[in-house]
Amino acid sequence: MLEFAILGLLQESPMHGYELRKELTAKLGAIRAAISYGSLYPTLRRLQAAGWITEAAETPATAEEVPALTSRRGRVVYKITADGKERFAQLIAQAGPETYDDTGFGVHFAFFARTDQATRLRILEGRRRKIEERREGLRDVLGRAAERLDAYTLELQRHGLDACEREVRWLEELIANERSGRAPTVPQTGTAGGRREDNSPPPPGETRNERP
Amino acid sequence: MLEFAILGLLQESPMHGYELRKELTAKLGAIRAAISYGSLYPTLRRLQAAGWITEAAETPATAEEVPALTSRRGRVVYKITADGKERFAQLIAQAGPETYDDTGFGVHFAFFARTDQATRLRILEGRRRKIEERREGLRDVLGRAAERLDAYTLELQRHGLDACEREVRWLEELIANERSGRAPTVPQTGTAGGRREDNSPPPPGETRNERP
């Protein structure tokens, strides 16, 4: 998952670790807490060993300048390679079971702008199916095993069930929208609180796979 | 987290691994997928090494009966010890930062029936605070960094923001209810789909810490 996200971000521009973490947090903030350096740095090393990213030199201009001032340990800027782009394209197309769990789906969704429509549809439907299954499981527990569970546990299940139903409806809208051919477009979903006066119809945001 | 949940379940009755997993899935189904044996068995071993659980003999009645029929590898039934109960009481009372993340909160909440009211209130408020912070983060991104992000990523953030607002409201209700002195009681929350005609005011479900 982290591999996927890193490759996706570096596709937009080279970055160093700290920056990568911030961007990751901004992009995935809705689905997971800030990602840990204890995952980030080892993963970067793994990607580098696989040849999917490389270290790019900092301060490219005017070499010889300030060569050994306090032996500055410069920031390490990472850059995606051609192999890396290929790898990302492969990861984006293939959808395993982990594509539909909470984190996996979120990460894939966050890169939908780089995903072709057929794949988007496939992922959205797979996710819907998975949530529907979870929903059925919760309904079963609530219906059949209700007397075995205490009031708090039941309340937790109800809240979970509510969230499932809500997500299914959200996915339905996205799927319908996708089939009708256009980007999210944000239907009247309410959102109930964010400032939202201007950016009504966002630019199509099409796949836009820039080819160098 | 798993340690906590296992100790909590074994408090109700002794169980073997498979059963434990099923109960865990039923109780925590709203917040996480089925727990893996790759976590369960090592954790059981760890708890046993710490002296918080013990293996109890299967088939307690009429020994000598069927002693070596095909050398049956019987089910291993686990049972909580006095030290284990003490450990659970300690875990339930102390609330670290991990108590407020999605999984941690869910597990604690699932055992609220065994938690005293002051602790319940503390946990609910801590969780609310944490979700409010996440909500503010999402609002910031949606407000300030909106033009840097594509339409899909923005839609993801909006959905996340909506979920945060919803959860805060849910927590507010629970907190109010808690302060007014009673168990969940399920206010008019809607729930929008579950069958819910009968179990209106569930039995108080008080702390009920059976002392042996």
Added chain:
DNA sequence: GTGCGATGTATCGGTCCGATACATCGCGGC
């Protein structure tokens, strides 16, 4: 000039997951 928060790289131990392996039990179909 000095402390302090943001920036920045890095490691270590530990928790948990997914895949895999293997054995038994009960039941329905042939």
Added chain:
DNA sequence: GCCGCGATGTATCGGACCGATACATCGCAC
């Protein structure tokens, strides 16, 4: 009679990711 098959049941291994921790630099306010 027996055969497969799904549920029951225990167990390990490699890998992903996290939280704590350590350490160094930079710019700015006091």
